[in-house]
Amino acid sequence: MIGRAVLLCLLIFLQYVSDAQPRREDIYSDFVLYKKRQLLLKDLHENVVAKAFLAPLDSNTEYKYEAACRAIVQFMLDNDTTQQGITQLFVQYDSLQYDTKRALLETVYGVYPEQYIQSIQLLLAKETNPMLFAIAAAYSLRYDSAVVNAATIKKRIREQFPNYSSNTLLAELDKYLNNYTHYKPPTTNDLIELFRYQQVVKKKVIYSFQRHSRDYGGLAIIQNADGSFMRTAEGRLLVFEQLARSASGLPYFIPDGNTPQGVYSIQGTAVTYNKLIGPTPNLQLIMPYERKWPAYFHAGDSTVWTPSSDMLWAYLQLLPPTMRTSAAVTEAFYAGKLGRNSIIAHGTTIDPEYFKNKPWYPLTPTMGCLCAKELWNVSNGRLLVSDQFNLVSAFTSTMGNKGYLYVIDIDDQKKTVSRLEVEKLVKEFEAKQVVHN
Template sequence: MRMIARLLCTAAALTLVACAPLTPRPAPAEKRYTAAELLALQPGDFQWPGTSQAGERALREAALADIRARLALPAGPERDAALPGLWDRVLQYNLEMDATRALLREVLPTLGTRDAEFQRAALTAAHALMLDEPVPWVAPLLPQLPASKPFAIAAYLWLRAEPAAAAPALRERIPQQFPQWVDDARLTALMQRLIEPPALPPLADVLTAPLQPGLPVLFSVQRPGRMAMGRVLLRGADGRFVRTPDGQLFSQPQLALSRSGLPGTITNGNTPQGLFSVTGAGTATNPNIGPVPYLHTQLPVEASPAVFLHGDAAAPPAWTQALYDSLLPPGWRGHPALREAWWAGRAGRDELLVHGTTLNPADHAGQPYHPGTPQQGCLISNEDWDPATGQLRASLHLNLLKAYAAASRREDLAGFLWVLEVPGDGPVTAAEVQAWVSAAGR
């Protein structure tokens, strides 16, 4: 048992997995960047040992040893404590999937007697790992889930497996089990999911929304379900969309899918749709993000109105739904799609960054979002690391950082980010994005 404990500790130290800047020991001071500093960066400035062939192999072997050690634990409190870490590592590396599913099937019938955090972790793993399996156990489990977060995750599992049966049953159950559901952001978002959404207003209204003049705006356009690469484009501080030196619209692939695949109001779910504030750039201490600076974005509620609106003297002291809606284009106010960021902020989501990745796309070969590397709900652009040295060779994320810095008129990099979904199949293409911008008259 001591050997298992040592393996668990070793792998935990090597494989931090959150999509926020975690703090290993010892922790370097986080570097914050100005626009000028971002513009000066080059790929050769960055090296990451874990992306070299030897470093990646060591991490993978440690992760596999850790996974197998956790799988080998007998049923009991020690295994219960080890399971959330097991599910996270399995989803990162796609290792021992069958054994993990078998263990998950053993655990799921016991959830009614578990605490809310264990319920959340197990149901999140089920949502990610049991994509095509029937879930007859969900409906009888729902009355045993008094906390709204695990209840919502179980509901999304049921909706995915049996939408025709689940939707009417959930519309009836939620008000019965949660009489104050309108005050719970997760349940509000879930109830919206149970009704036919209104037609999408014109995309051009979002692309041309003025927000605060003189600040840059990122647009991350994604597919519903997030199982394909989206695309990010940029409107400069002058109100014009950024173009490359040859006159083409600047846009590049970006993934907004989390490992869990859950909606944006759920912890570690997909990046929520809606409006974010960009409040600077920094260097993460999370090894899965790596050393290339991230753009720091904040949701409503996570940031106060004054911070979100970059010191606007007219910003009220507290958030309300009316304040958030007032920031949306008039035709989109009240539409559930762009309200997701508001609900996510109320639900406590935070630290959703725009960043690169040190993870190997080969671990996700064959997936429809390949070469993306999903993490825990951030917006991720690919990077190419030299397998011999761990040196950064090229980075779409660094390209985005530099384009954003060049398009800004403020050294503090203040700006905004829209995340929105558009119907369609497959990755969002450069031609589609160009057509939308042209239709918006930009």
């Protein structure tokens, strides 16, 4: 059975243990075997959730309620028992520990987008913790995106947080309130300029193109250090399916929320023991503020790197001038400043059938990472399909294993990003390069 400690270990990224690239045929996970998946499903429903939520909620059982919430949102579990437990948590909200409150709100945001609006509105009127307030505010805004509601939330920020102007989290929430219904996607010219600007950055680059609604899958492509794009031997553009949605679907400025837009520094590859991520090599990414700036900028020894006093300015130099005024591209910068970390590009062993009725199926949401499509043979534990293995293999097939990864929401269409769309962008860029040269 999966107890609380084991479950939390599964839901937390563990140490990365290797920088070697294994052979595809050597990659194996017993976690994907049919019997293991069935036992996990049974354990989640009967023990992690049902036993926790059917017990009285008090200081001795609260940690079980927290673990149950984390399982519910990660695996999209919903039944009468889960709703009974959620309701009980709201009844006793004021007496809960911070971690339990946060797990509750993340679960409600991720699984029950409308059902608990009254409880959320009551909470908004009294919550004094900025993080919990921000999650509740995001829930309320999604339920009612009218200008009046956004103004009401802004008023509450001023009333309940006198020093809100100096709080980075509340500043991002305010930005989110302003931009929620005014999303402005990058233009085709912006994206072509981004491709062209890679020759200024002079690093290998991965672009992860996503929809503004992260309920839909995205596509990643690779641009070589010389400016060309990676293709098959037959000349077809290499594309890799990738989901930038978190299990909760919370905004970028909330820890474990959706993958923020912006620029990530690729630090190499690794393999993790985390059972939910699986043994396929991942791309190690760091965000602004996650490590020392020389590491982020691939500057080597800090003694020979002169940092700018304005780190936002330095960060924006990784983007073409036409994109630097967009608030969207600074999501990763401010999320990093808020303390988000451990966002990587990885595969998954989670059974996609948990999400069979979701628009991102068969991709897998995570705790805010970029998760590539992986399908496993449940009989022998071997890979059937792995866009993650293909992505890492392609990226490391040329000299060097470092560079940058750009997460960009290209528009707000309610459908998966298609190969045709990405190929069209690359073709326009290449056509203009020919004319320019």
